[in-house]
Amino acid sequence: MVESNDTNNRSSLLLLLVLVFFCSPWQTVSALKKVRTLPGFDGPLPFSLETGYLEVDEEKGVEFFYYFIESESNPEEDPLMLWLTGGPGCSGFSGLVFEIGPLSFDLQGYRDGLPSLFYKADTWTKVSNVIFVDSPVGTGFSYSRTGDGYQTSDSQTVHQLATFLYKWLDKHPKFKLNPLYICGDSYGGKIIPILTLEIAIAKESNKAPFNLKGYLAGNPVTGTSYDDNSKVPFAHGTGLISDELYESIKESCAGQFTNPSNIQCANCLNAMDTVTKDISTNHILEASCEFHSPRPGYIRTKRGEANYYDEVPLFKSGLPLECKESRYLLSTFWANNETVRYALGIRKGTVAHWHRCNSSDLPYTNDIPSSLPYHLKVTNKGYPALIYSGDHDFYIPHVGTQDWIRSLNFSIVDDWRPWYVGGQVAGFTRMYSNNLTFATVKGGGHTAPEYKPKECLEMLRRWLSGVSL
Structure with missing residues (x-):
């Protein structure tokens, strides 16, 4: 689904999705499980958790695994969110436990030889139903019955996620009227506007069961030079490199800080890498x-x-x-335990070893160079967007995100100002035309809810309610 073949690909995808929706062949291959207890958690879960598989490519035998948590407030009316974790190749379980879900690992406690889990109050399931999906194939517990199925890409992932949503809603018809939002972060932020556009087009056909209302992307990858070029001004603005080095980089690289065109530029960028190599790129203040x-x-x-x-x-x-990585490590040992896999309903023999993030091993093709045209097209259709960034993220700096938003040439409706939680500044925000909201999360990293869960929950609550941050 590269931009040059946009119209043909959309038409083919729409035809396939309509056939999928009316033929419903997946009913014989899907499986779901109501999970009431989990190893490491004390007592029954205080929320409704369902896990399951849905086949998203019958020919290649691709099965997406998901975790679904109903809203803890009003599941019949609260929004339905599809959450896409980054990577590509990071499990939806990572989003559930480390970012926006109601569980977290206790570093100082074990139950029956397993890392212990506890309930996390600042969960987005307080205001929404959330589907955490392991996507693309090869991520988490998602798998393929054929080798060819693991060869995937941006466009193929969008296609399979759209199929997933059709099938999931057919299995859960009571959620078809709930407001639908496509959400996620990091590399998921690149897929989100593309998938949202496909869903919007399908909805316009009047043959799709989508009550699409908008999308949300945190610390999002765009697939453009904005992400990488912003690291130099971010490093200077946060005091990681000296004024002299910054001026040398600007002069020798002429504002282009990726793929250096001369030896002076390369040397300056290497000098920056040397002085920042022991800084956590996910959060510059973290160990x-x-x-x-x-x-x-x-x-x-x-x-x-x-x-x-x-x-x-x-x-x-x-x-x-x-160390944030300590909890990441615990998740790997937890998810690879046979008792845990049984509790989650994992099919034996499908995934030999679970990884929180499997990015380096995926045969994945980045065949959509940039998500920017999709941001423009979907917001032009009137769908609201919330783009937010942790302001201490060195991996996808907020200054680059602001640059690409400005490149869309939207007028400013509500100019730069602080937003507050509990009487304290929680970040800064700006509202653009086309109903696009940008916000920083003060003290947040990559990704923001992992570091500032209370503030991010309040940000979501306000945005879903249609009020300004």
Whole structure:
């Protein structure tokens, strides 16, 4: 689904989706499970959790796994959100546990030899029904029955996600009238506007069961030079590089900080990489940690200084509390436990080893160079958009996100101002025409809800209600 073949691809996808919706062949291959307890959690779950598979490519045997949590307020009327985690290749479980869902890992507690889970109050399921999907294929517990099925791309993922939504709503007809939002972050932010446009076009055919109302993208990848070019001004603006180095980079690179065109530019960028190499790109104020496994039951942590290592026992609450990666590591051990897999309803023999993020091993093609035309087209159709960024994110800096939003040439409706939670500044926001809202989350990283859950929940609550931040 590259831009040059946009019309033909949309028509083909729409025809296929209509056939899928009316023929309903998936009923014999889908499976779902109501999950009432989870290993590591004390007692029954205080929310409704369903897991399941849906076949999104019958020819290649591609099955998407998902986690669905009903709204804890009013599931019959609250919005339905499809959540796309980043990567590509990061599991929907990562979004559920580390970002916007109602569960989190306790670094200092274990139950029956497994990392323990606890209920997280600042969950987006307080105001919405959320489907966390393992996408693209090869992510989390999603799998293919054929080798060809694992060869995928941006356009193929959009196609399969649209099919997934048709099938999911057919299995859950009571949610067809709920307001639908396409949401996610990081690399998911690139897929979101493309998928939203496809859903919007399908809705316009009057043959689609979508009550689409808008989309939301956090710390989003766009697939353009904006993301990478913004790292230099961000590093300077946050005091990571000196004024002199910044001026040298600007002069030698002529404002283009990716694919250096001369040796001076390359040398300056290498100098920046050297001085920032021990900074956490996900959040510049967080500890930079690296894990290794020299012997069973133990890990070695590398923190900061090049030769500083600390060996700690994995199952004796020895993981460093200051490292975000500690909880990531726990999720890997938890999800690969057979008792956990049974509780989740995982099909045996489909995924040998679960990874929170499997980006490096996916045979994935980035065949849509930029999501910017899709942002423009879908907002031109009148669908509201919320774009937000953690302001300490060095991976997809907010200054680059602001640059590409400005490139859309929307007029400013409500200019730059602070927004508040609990009487404190929670970030800054600007409202554009085409009903596009941009917001920073003060103190947030990549991704913002992981660091500022209370503020992000309130941001979502206000935006869904149609009030300004």
